[in-house]
Amino acid sequence: MGELTLDLGAVLLLALGLKGLAKIRTARTANGLAALALVLAVAGLLLQQGFDGWPWMLLGLAAGGGVGALLAYRVAMTAMPETVALFNGCGGMSSLLVAIGAAQLPTPLSLIGQISVLASVVVGAITFSGSIVAMGKLQEWLGTPAWTLRPQRHAVNIATALACLACCALVLKGFPLALVPLTILSLLLGVGLTLPVGGADMPVVISLLNSYSGVAAAAAGFVVGSELLIVAGAMVGAAGLILTQVMCTAMNRSLTSVLFGGALGGASASGEGGGSAKDEGYKNVTSCSPEECALTLEAAERVVFVPGYGLAVAQAQHSLKELARLLEQHGIAVSYAIHPVAGRMPGHMNVLLAEADVPYDQLIEMEVINPDFPRTDVVIVLGANDVVNPRAKSDPGSPLYGMPVLEVDQARSVFVVKRSLGSGYAGIRNDLFELPQTSMVFGDAKQVLQGLIQELRALGVGKTALAGAAR
């Protein structure tokens, strides 16, 4: 009876936790509730089966929990996508190992149990190897080898999948040793499916693999006969699917084109008439110094920053926050325009700015801020490129065409802080740079921002307010 109460409590808390995670005010509590749910679930299970084998349990707890906690506290926020991928892959590995173990138990499995073992092995292995490849690509340890972009890769993947099915059939016919090739082939399939995906699309893949690891957990639930595990796995699997869909919509990509279309800006970008950055040099580009930019800023009433991943790589979030504070003290309205895919995964830029203490209600979503750009005096683009490219609206031949962008070209003046005129992540020419109201400020984002702060201080900005509000 006791364990039933605990199990029901755990399911309830998990549902509340997942729901609460989708709202800002409740998210942190919800995360705690979900963690508590897992504690209850473990308590229920131990109450039911006893503490047989506790030294092994402690061993797993100390090793896995310890390393996990250490990584969680030390990892840099810029590396969040690859961290999630790593955690996720290990969840898949766990389901894979449990299924292999369950197949070795002396008690024979029912047909559903056997099928669940197979599902757990296949999905767990794909989740593991796929997540590790995703992590490697995000860390830039792995590139996209040209051979993976050939159309033959689909044939190879389909052949691997068929071979997996054949191994499954062998296991069901009574050849348990076929689990060995099944595991290896499934691991290869995970690599084959993930390796061709371009870096910009990787978050979608991680989200999808996150959904898979829920499916693998549910399958493991069938194997060990735990309804709680089935519910929890199914819930995460389904929720992960929805989240994947939400991300695809935000990036204007379909799931099939992410999985089977190859890298954005790879074959499609350079091949067509859209004109790649390498072929056409930029003409009529104006560049200016931080002094000129500071003078324009000082006279502005409404300033919008467009931060991109380049800002985070330069570790310039804190300088940006300092500049914003200075402008606010001067009575200038400051906000941040956040594109849905700013950073390396949806919502990543919000996390990176939150780390620099930027209040989240100053971060404005694209649909909300786009109508405001015509009333904006100065836009400063920092380390963002493709998400402000007007070509996404005007040029049907461009690979970006159709992607919703921040319409910064509507603002009175635009400053683009960039190291050089190189192309963006997707390798596509940006028409914004050639517009008459655009000036390029060449340099490292952090140095430019600190230069701007110095120039503004020299102009007397912030002095009066600083005397008033001694923070």
Add this chain to the structure above:
Amino acid sequence: MSTDLGSAEALWVLLLGSLLGLELIGKVPPTLHTPLMSGANAISGVTLLAALALIGAAPSPALRLLGAVALGFALFNVVGGFLVTDRMLAMFKRKESN
């Protein structure tokens, strides 16, 4: 490790759990996409229950070791996932608290 779960019953559980998951996440503000993904990912480490069950049912030290390794991977997912999500969410502040 009881595998005597009625299979029809288990399939119902699977179906209802999936439907619940589809309903729980409808509109997510973009600010929360990354933390939500990370939190959901931590929950998927719930497979640690299966690892515990395997350790409990395993007749040999080799299988128990396998269970312990599986448990370690799952707990790495769970503990790391929840803590890193909390670390992210702790940083979100409104303007008043500035």
